[in-house]
Each structure stands twice: as structure tokens, then as C-alpha cells.
Amino acid sequence: MALERLRGRWERATRPLLDRTEWLSPNHLTWASLVAAAIAAWIGRSAGRDEPGQWLLVGLLIGLAFLFDALDGQLARRRGLAGPAGDLLDHTLDRVVDAMLLVAFGANAAWLLHPELGVVLGWAAALATMFGSYMGTAAQSVGLKRNYRGFGRADRSVALLVGVFVTAAQAQLGWHDLEGPTLLGETLRWNGISAALALALIGGVFTFVSRFVASLRELSQSDSADA
Numbered sequence: 001m002a003l004e005r006l007r008g009r010w011e012r013a014t015r016p017l018l019d020r021t022e023w024l025s026p027n028h029l030t031w032a033s034l035v036a037a038a039i040a041a042w043i044g045r046s047a048g049r050d051e052p053g054q055w056l057l058v059g060l061l062i063g064l065a066f067l068f069d070a071l072d073g074q075l076a077r078r079r080g081l082a083g084p085a086g087d088l089l090d091h092t093l094d095r096v097v098d099a100m101l102l103v104a105f106g107a108n109a110a111w112l113l114h115p116e117l118g119v120v121l122g123w124a125a126a127l128a129t130m131f132g133s134y135m136g137t138a139a140q141s142v143g144l145k146r147n148y149r150g151f152g153r154a155d156r157s158v159a160l161l162v163g164v165f166v167t168a169a170q171a172q173l174g175w176h177d178l179e180g181p182t183l184l185g186e187t188l189r190w191n192g193i194s195a196a197l198a199l200a201l202i203g204g205v206f207t208f209v210s211r212f213v214a215s216l217r218e219l220s221q222s223d224s225a226d227a
Helices: 003-019 026-046 052-079 084-106 118-141 153-173 192-226
Strands: 178-183 186-190
Touching (some): 052 153, 084 153, 186 192
Antiparallel strands (some): 178 186
């Protein structure tokens, strides 16, 4: 939500770049975002604790994926190509990218909170993200404006990027994980990856609840005004 407020500045800054890419279509950028994220997820699924180069590559690929995603809609609007089909493709692949990255990172055995919780955390973060995103469009389905409250995609993207680069620093410098508390007889290990997944989970739940409550409130006010 906080980063959504910078959209205007971002679009002004990237306008010269888009003016020099007449050979690109918005869909090219949308699909390129998926490819970059898929490679990042594949590498991040198995990158170890002593492979800082792998994690730096993951971070660069995720950065590219999010850059392409940020530019495709802007390019479509500038070219007069914005429409339902492009919007559907963009939002669908956004959800695929989010789930793919979160599940892949949760499945990385080298950076688990502990064996029973790593995969669960990745899937839970992906599910919470899906629910939060769903509530944004659900508001539209009942006649309200699209709801952007909560922990938005831009915020989650930054959290993942920071987590990946912290992980790269840990791998390079040999930083130890933070530990605690104990759950299911195991001590939780906190590092860049597990913290990013936990933040995505908490942010997704918060987004779902806040958007749901806000939509109910708006509908209630609308019903009261019509009565």
C-alpha cells in the first residue's frame, strides 16, 4: 500500500524508457516477467547456504520480473492497447508468479524454519497472498471500486527482494540465523528467506481481512443510503 503511492513518480521516471521500446508489446513484458520469475524460483528452490552467487542471481531475476510487470500495464496505456484481455493475462500471471516464488522458497531445505514448517510456510504464504488478491477483485464484482488496501504486491515484491539479498549476504559472510521461539519441539530459524515468507503470510492475512471488512462497510453504507 505504501509503495502504491509512488506509482506517479515511477511512471514519470520510466516514460523515456518506454518511448524507446516501440518494438515491444505489453504482452511481451508480461510473459518475460513469468519466465524470469520461473527461473528465479527454480534456482531459489535449491540454492544452498554457501552459494551467494546463486542468491544474487535469484535477486536479479526477481527484480527483472517485477520490473517487467510494472512496465507492461504502463506501456499498454501509453500505446492505447489497454483492454480486458491484457488485464486478464497480467493479473493471472501475477498470481502464478507470486505463488511460484513463495512455494519454491518454502521448499528450500537449506533455509527452512525447521523441517516440518518450511514447506507449510511457503504454501500458507502463497494461499494468504491469493486470498488477499482475490478480495481486491471481489469488491469489483459487487459494484465497488477495486480495493488496494493492505499489503500490496509492490510491498510484497520489495519484501521478497530484500529477503533474497539478505540471504545472499548471509551466504557470503557466514551470518548465523536468528533463533527462537521453539515450536513442535524444534527451534525456529530466522533468516532472509524465512522472514520474507513470514511477512508475506502475515501481510496476506492482513490484506484479506482489511479488504473484506472495508468492502462490507462500503456495501452497508450503500444499502443505508438507498433505504
